[in-house]
Amino acid sequence: MAERRRITPVILSGGAGTRLWPLSRTGCPKQLLALTHRETMLQLTARRTIDDACFARAMVVASAAHADAIEDQLCSADAPCGLLILEPAARNTAPAIALAATAADRQDILLVMPSDHVIEDVPAFRAAIERAMQAIEQDWLITFGITPDAPETGYGYIRRAEEVAPGVHRVERFVEKPDRATAQAYLEDGHYSWNGGIFLFRAGRYLEELERHAPEIAAAAREAILQGRREGQRLWPDAEAFARSPSDSIDYAVMEKADRVAVAPVEMGWSDVGSWDALHALAAKDGSGNAHHGEVVAIDTNNCLIRTEGPLVAAVGVKDVIVIATRDAVLVMPRGDSQQVRLAVEALKREGHITLHESWS
Amino acid sequence: MAERRRITPVILSGGAGTRLWPLSRTGCPKQLLALTHRETMLQLTARRTIDDACFARAMVVASAAHADAIEDQLCSADAPCGLLILEPAARNTAPAIALAATAADRQDILLVMPSDHVIEDVPAFRAAIERAMQAIEQDWLITFGITPDAPETGYGYIRRAEEVAPGVHRVERFVEKPDRATAQAYLEDGHYSWNGGIFLFRAGRYLEELERHAPEIAAAAREAILQGRREGQRLWPDAEAFARSPSDSIDYAVMEKADRVAVAPVEMGWSDVGSWDALHALAAKDGSGNAHHGEVVAIDTNNCLIRTEGPLVAAVGVKDVIVIATRDAVLVMPRGDSQQVRLAVEALKREGHITLHESWS
Numbered sequence: 001m002a003e004r005r006r007i008t009p010v011i012l013s014g015g016a017g018t019r020l021w022p023l024s025r026t027g028c029p030k031q032l033l034a035l036t037h038r039e040t041m042l043q044l045t046a047r048r049t050i051d052d053a054c055f056a057r058a059m060v061v062a063s064a065a066h067a068d069a070i071e072d073q074l075c076s077a078d079a080p081c082g083l084l085i086l087e088p089a090a091r092n093t094a095p096a097i098a099l100a101a102t103a104a105d106r107q108d109i110l111l112v113m114p115s116d117h118v119i120e121d122v123p124a125f126r127a128a129i130e131r132a133m134q135a136i137e138q139d140w141l142i143t144f145g146i147t148p149d150a151p152e153t154g155y156g157y158i159r160r161a162e163e164v165a166p167g168v169h170r171v172e173r174f175v176e177k178p179d180r181a182t183a184q185a186y187l188e189d190g191h192y193s194w195n196g197g198i199f200l201f202r203a204g205r206y207l208e209e210l211e212r213h214a215p216e217i218a219a220a221a222r223e224a225i226l227q228g229r230r231e232g233q234r235l236w237p238d239a240e241a242f243a244r245s246p247s248d249s250i251d252y253a254v255m256e257k258a259d260r261v262a263v264a265p266v267e268m269g270w271s272d273v274g275s276w277d278a279l280h281a282l283a284a285k286d287g288s289g290n291a292h293h294g295e296v297v298a299i300d301t302n303n304c305l306i307r308t309e310g311p312l313v314a315a316v317g318v319k320d321v322i323v324i325a326t327r328d329a330v331l332v333m334p335r336g337d338s339q340q341v342r343l344a345v346e347a348l349k350r351e352g353h354i355t356l357h358e359s360w361s
Numbered sequence: 362m363a364e365r366r367r368i369t370p371v372i373l374s375g376g377a378g379t380r381l382w383p384l385s386r387t388g389c390p391k392q393l394l395a396l397t398h399r400e401t402m403l404q405l406t407a408r409r410t411i412d413d414a415c416f417a418r419a420m421v422v423a424s425a426a427h428a429d430a431i432e433d434q435l436c437s438a439d440a441p442c443g444l445l446i447l448e449p450a451a452r453n454t455a456p457a458i459a460l461a462a463t464a465a466d467r468q469d470i471l472l473v474m475p476s477d478h479v480i481e482d483v484p485a486f487r488a489a490i491e492r493a494m495q496a497i498e499q500d501w502l503i504t505f506g507i508t509p510d511a512p513e514t515g516y517g518y519i520r521r522a523e524e525v526a527p528g529v530h531r532v533e534r535f536v537e538k539p540d541r542a543t544a545q546a547y548l549e550d551g552h553y554s555w556n557g558g559i560f561l562f563r564a565g566r567y568l569e570e571l572e573r574h575a576p577e578i579a580a581a582a583r584e585a586i587l588q589g590r591r592e593g594q595r596l597w598p599d600a601e602a603f604a605r606s607p608s609d610s611i612d613y614a615v616m617e618k619a620d621r622v623a624v625a626p627v628e629m630g631w632s633d634v635g636s637w638d639a640l641h642a643l644a645a646k647d648g649s650g651n652a653h654h655g656e657v658v659a660i661d662t663n664n665c666l667i668r669t670e671g672p673l674v675a676a677v678g679v680k681d682v683i684v685i686a687t688r689d690a691v692l693v694m695p696r697g698d699s700q701q702v703r704l705a706v707e708a709l710k711r712e713g714h715i716t717l718h719e720s721w722s
Contacts, residue, residue, distance in 0.1 A: 022675070297712070299704045310672065311686065312714065314383070314705040316694040318682075323693050325672065330691055332684050333677040343660045344675040351658070353673065 006056045007129070007200070008108050009049040010100040011081070013042060013062035013070060013115040014090055018345040019275055019338075022329035023309065031116035032069050035273060036282055039077060041116045042070065046079035048122050049111065057082030059103065060115075061096045064088065067234065081233065088224075088239035091217075093197070094253035095245040098210055098221030099237055106204030109136055112250075114197050118282060120269025128266035131167035132200045135262050140164065141209065142200040143171070143255060145193025145263040146270045151183035154274065154339075156195035156251065158263050159186075171261045174251060193265050195251065196272070200264075209258040217253060220245030276322045276331075276338040280305040294325075303335060367417045368490070368561070369469050370410040371461040372442070374403060374423035374431060374476040375451055379706040380636055380699075383690035384670065392477035393430050396634060397643055400438060403431065403476045407440035409483050410472065418443030420464065421476075422457045425449065428595065442594065449585075449600035452578075454558070455614035456606040459571055459582030460598055467565030470497055473611075475558050479643060481630025489627035492528035493561045496623050501525065502570065503561040504532070504616060506554025506624040507631045512544035515635065515700075517556035517612065519624050520547075532622045535612060554626050556612065557633070561625075570619040578614060581606030637683045637692075637699040641666040655686075664696060 013031050024030045031042045039047070049055040057080065062070050064086040074080050085099050097112055104110060111129065119125050125144075132142040145158050156176055160169035174195065178186065186192040210218040224237035224245075255261055271282055283291035283305065290301055294308035302319045310327035320335040331341060374392050385391045392403040400408070410416040418441065423431050425447040435441050446460050458473055465471060472490065480486050486505075493503040506519050517537055521530035535556065539547065547553040571579040585598035585606075616622055632643055644652035644666065651662055655669035663680045671688035681696040692702065 295714075297705055297708045297714075299701070299708060308691070311689050311691050312709075313691045313693065314709070316692070316701045316705050317698050318693055318695060321679075321682075321693065323691070325691055328672050330669070330672050330674045330684070330686055331677070332674065332679055332682065332693060334679060337678050340660070340677045344658055344677050347658045347660060348673075348675070353656075353658075 004133070005107065005109060006052075007049070007054060007111050007133075008056045008082075008104060009046075009058035010097065010110045010112045011042070011045055011058050011060045011115045012093060012096055012112065013060055013066065014087060014093075014096055015114070015116055019341060020273075020279070020324075021341055021345050022324055022326045022331050023307070027065065028069075029066070029116070030273065031114075032066065032073065035279055036118050040073055041118070041273070043073050043077035043079065044118070045113055045115045046074055046081070047077055048113075048119060048125065050079055054126075055111075056108075059083045059085060059100045059110075061085045061087060061100055063090065064236070071233075083235055084233050085235045085237065088237060088242050091242065091245050091247045093250040094210065094214060094248045095217050095221055095242070097199075097206065097250055098217055098245075099225060099242075101203040101206045101210075102221050102225040103235060104203040106202070106207065108203045109133075110199075110201060110203050110206070112197075112199040112201075114272070116273065117196065117198075118269070118271040118273055121267070124266055124268040128167070128264050128268065129200065131165065132262075132264040134165040135168045135264075136200065136202065138164070138260070139202070139205055140168070140260045140262040141205055141255065141258055142168065142262050142264055144196055144198040144200070145265040146196040147265055147267040148187055148192060148194050151180055151187050152194065153177055153180055153183050155272075157183075157186050157192045158195050159189075159192050160263050160265065164262055168262050168264045171255075171263050174256045193263055194270075196270055197250075199250065199255075206254065209254050213257045214246070214248060214253040217245050217248065276305055276324065276333075276341065277335060278338075280322070280335060305335065365494070366468065366470055367413075368410070368415060368472050368494075369417045369443075369465060370407075370419035371458065371471045371473045372403070372406055372419050372421045372476045373454060373457055373473065374421055374427065375448060375454075375457055376475070376477055380702060381634070381640070381685075382702055382706050383685055383687045383692050384668070388426065389430075390427070390477070391634065392475075393427065393434065396640055397479050401434055402478070402634070404434050404438035404440065405480075406474055406476045406478070407435055407442070408438055409474075409480060409486065411440055415487075416472075417469075420444045420446060420461045420471075422446045422448060422461055424451065425597070432594075444596055445594050446596045446598065449598060449603050452603065452606050452608045454611045455571065455575060455609045456578050456582055456603070458560075458567065458611055459578055459606075460586060460603075462564040462567045462571075463582050463586045464596060465564040467563070467568065469564045470494075471560075471562060471564050471567070473558075473560040473562075475633070477634065478557065478559075479630070479632040479634055482628070485627060485629040489528070489625050489629065490561065492526065493623075493625040495526040496529045496625075497561065497563065499525070499621070500563070500566055501529070501621045501623040502566055502616065502619055503529065503623050503625055505557055505559040505561070506626040507557040508626055508628040509548055509553060509555050512541055512548050513555065514538055514541055514544050516633075518544075518547050518553045519556050520550075520553050521624050521626065525623055529623050529625045532616075532624050535617045554624055555631075557631055558611075560611065560616075567615065570615050574618045575607070575609060575614040578606050578609065637666055637685065637694075637702065638696060641683070641696060666696065
């Protein structure tokens with residue numbers, strides 16, 4: 001077997017979600033938090049591809065506001081990145097990946113990964129990457145398809161067609177977030193995967209398709225990199241140039257329109273930890289179904305997620321409740337409905353509690 | 362009508378309960394908190410008897426640890442006390458009242474009041490005191506009987522016999538906290554009142570009965586006052602002498618055994634605010650049955666008590682929940698069962714979180 005080019009991980013750290021408020025804030029987004037393990041989600045992501053035989057140093061695309069935190073975290077995880085691209089503005093995933101692809105060699109194979117997902121079974125992930133690599137040679141753009149285990153309505157779905165390499169299928173179609181009945185039908189159909197936002201392709205193939213389907217994004221990214229400023233491992237794309245890029249996701253801008261798009265289905269204990277409910281589902285629990293973190297006193301308490309980074313939390317006689325406490329804010333809500341946290345964040349914005357969603361006190 | 366001796370209010374501020382933890386602490390007990398109004402419970406108590414025509418300046422019996430706080434609060438409520446008796450140790454109500462009765466003139470009429478109860482209808486209270494005054498002339502010891510409006514199992518009950526003065530009845534018997542069925546029967550019987558711990562008697566009558574039924578308490582109080590130290594309005598009874606006093610309640614030590622004990626039934630919007638549930642019942646509520654205090658964001662929330670002196674509390678989609686937040690502790694429990702807060706406090710003690718029940722951080 002000929003010596004293979006090493007894969008370049010591209011870690012997307014642009015998210016600034018508030019679905020895990022009050023812990024996640026604009027200034028301290030989910031990927032920079034240690035939610036599921038002692039390491040942060042960014043650290044876990046970076047450490048998944050530490051293997052000099054297979055992977056080059058990662059490129060990280062992030063907001064300039066988080067540059068120091070990202071370098072610190074990667075350094076202390078012994079997973080320093082090769083290039084830290086600091087987006088002058090948030091433009092969604094297609095432009096972010098375009099920056100990385102433009103900064104890379106067109107022959108480089110990029111493994112694009114969100115920085116805030118959990119993958120429990122890393123060997124399964126690595127095996128799926130191996131399978132996907134076979135299709136790279138035939139110029140496929142690969143997305144990894146998460147084997148669904150519930151009729152989730154919060155994810156996009158991918159239906160697979162015929163196999164194009166062992167364990168890699170041509171994508172028949174992408175479907176937007178379905179309603180519950182449709183999701184149930186997809187689950188039973190057996191040919192659907194969740195779109196987990198993890199991709200593998202040659203940099204040049206991505207740019208080629210981007211130039212065809214979203215030429216303004218491709219041009220803005222090219223210009224931004226050309227006129228960008230490099231300092232050590234940090235790369236600042238030109239703000240004015242990048243500002244001209246439309247905002248769009250890689251799915252809309254490229255994957256749903258490109259030729260030769262394939263999916264590599266994989267079962268790897270994946271979760272996007274998209275809500276406090278998801279974290280409760282993932283977390284180690286005691287015999288009463290409770291997942292606690294921090295100074296918690298729980299009495300006669302069942303199936304609760306109680307987490308504090310600030311005051312001690314005492315729960316007595318509560319069931320199916322989520323309590324998240326920081327020094328400056330406490331969230332209390334029933335389990336099963338934690339997407340509604342956005343209502344609280346919206347109310348805080350309306351009422352002028354700016355710092356409470358931007359950063360910690 | 363002959364000029365009448367003014368009544369001396371005796372305010373008992375010895376409680377250090379934890380039923381309202383995490384707000385109440387050993388170092389900051391319930392009576393020093395503003396729970397129901399802008400004023401603290403001590404201030405509300407003191408202001409009930411500001412009326413120079415009827416009342417002398419109050420005597421306050423309290424723990425030395427709270428001396429400064431008590432003076433500050435009474436001063437800012439324009440209700441300075443005449444004498445602040447600082448107990449060297451907590452010995453329950455019979456010895457505390459004995460200190461006040463000993464320091465007073467034996468002819469003084471004492472109105473003994475806990476400092477941590479709510480009385481919404483002060484004119485009704487004052488009218489009951491007027492009624493009770495008629496029986497004082499015949500040497501009765503009077504207790505005020507709260508008209509019960511529910512089969513509460515947390516209070517002692519008093520059954521009344523024949524009237525000895527208009528609106529004042531001889532006590533037939535005191536009964537300990539009954540079970541639910543018994544309480545229900547008392548409620549239906551119509552001759553029972555709750556024992557609210559408010560008393561009216563001449564100092565000498567109390568001491569006479571105390572000397573008969575609990576001579577060690579009477580002797581210890583007498584000795585403690587004799588050897589005590591006075592400084593301005595503060596009186597420090599002698600610690601060694603007072604330490605010899607048995608610990609007992611006025612009910613056990615005196616009222617249940619004494620001759621000529623009467624009850625003055627009164628309906629006056631009384632509450633001992635003995636739990637967070639009681640506070641929710643008392644508090645002004647919004648259209649959804651919520652009582653909030655402090656920085657609270659409540660969305661789709663019903664019948665909750667949410668109170669914070671520290672972090673902002675955001676509640677989304679919760680019902681019948683109590684959330685009490687301070688800078689260092691947060692309590693979460695279902696409504697209707699808030700007596701169980703003691704379980705949390707006991708756990709904190711066991712686990713060594715001393716400061717969390719002693720004082721605020």
